[in-house]
Amino acid sequence: MFILSLFKNIGVSLYLFIYLIIPYSAISQTLKIDFARDLENSLNARDLEFIKKNFGNDESQNITKQFSKIINDFPESKWKIKKLKSNIPNKNFLKIKVFGEKIVNGEIYILNSNFDYLFTVVNGKIDEGLIKNLFTTIRNDNKKIDISFKIPDKVLTGSKYDIDIILNKPLEEVIIAGAIKPHQVNSFFEQExxxxxxSSGGIFxxxxxxxxPGIQIWSGIIAHPEGMITFTKSINIVDKL
Structure with missing residues (x-):
């Protein structure tokens, strides 16, 4: 359920994990106790029959297509899925983690993505799903860069808020490059x-x-002498906290 393109030169073309944020995916009605485990096992085993059986036709085709993209980029990626209690009526709640690594030109790129998945069930099929609290990073620095991401999970409609990507140990004489950009939830195009x-120790x-109300998405990149870090974060826009 994810997509990315590997880093190119300093003019980076960054593909988002947009299909993770599509607000029309979900999971099934008479939800079995072991459904989360079965879904996790099917994704890790690359068994798409489970997806076809529990998702509607359109969703099954979409998820199969997007699943193939993440497997193409990170062939050894793994999923961890945990069902949690939902405090929203008629909604189910999964906490999902995806992680993997890939070696390119001798460098190890590590994917780490966490998000909440809210969904309902219609006629025994997955419907009305919503991704919330998405935070995805891809980095090749072997965690040598001491970095903090201070991006809120939710904010009020129309309110001002801060996004701070902080390098806790900035380099004095070395130039560090970076950028951050908002994206539309429904965008399937490459995001450059x-x-x-x-000039300072991070992005502020x-x-x-x-x-x-809705979801706002931010993606960015930090280029550091120790490596690169790309990130994608979703923010819930709400009319009351």
């Missing part, structure tokens, strides 16, 4: 992020939430 030199941005 052009790097610029960072004040922005304003949309005027209507």
């Amino acid at each position: 992020i052009l790097l610029e030199p960072l 941005k004040m922005t304003r939430a949309p005027s209507k």
Whole structure:
């Protein structure tokens, strides 16, 4: 359920994990106790029959297509899925983690993605799903870069809020490059992020939430002498906290 393109040169073309954020995916009605485990096992075993059986036709085709993309980029990726209690009526709640690594030109790129998956069940098939609290990173620095991501999970409609990507040990004489960009939830196009030199120890941005409830997505990249980090974060835009 994810997609990315590997880093190119300093003019980076970054593909988002947009299909993770599509607000029309979900999971099934008389939900069995072991459903989360079965879904996890099917994804890890690359067994798409389970998806075809529990998702509607359109969703099954979409998920199969997107699943193939993540497997193509990270062949050894693994899923961990846990069913949690939902406090929203008629909604089920899964906490999902996806992780993997890939070696390119001798460098190890590590994928780590966490998100919540809210869904209902219609006629025994997956329907009305929603991805929330998505945070995905891809990095090739072997965790040598000491970095903090201070991005809220939810904000009020129309309110101002801060996005801070902090390098806790900035380099004095070395130029670090980076950029951050908002994206539309329904966008399936490649998203290009052009790097610029960072004069301070990270990316610091004040922005304003949309005027209507929904999901806002931010993606960015940090280029550091120790490696690169790309990230994607979804923010819930709500009309009351």
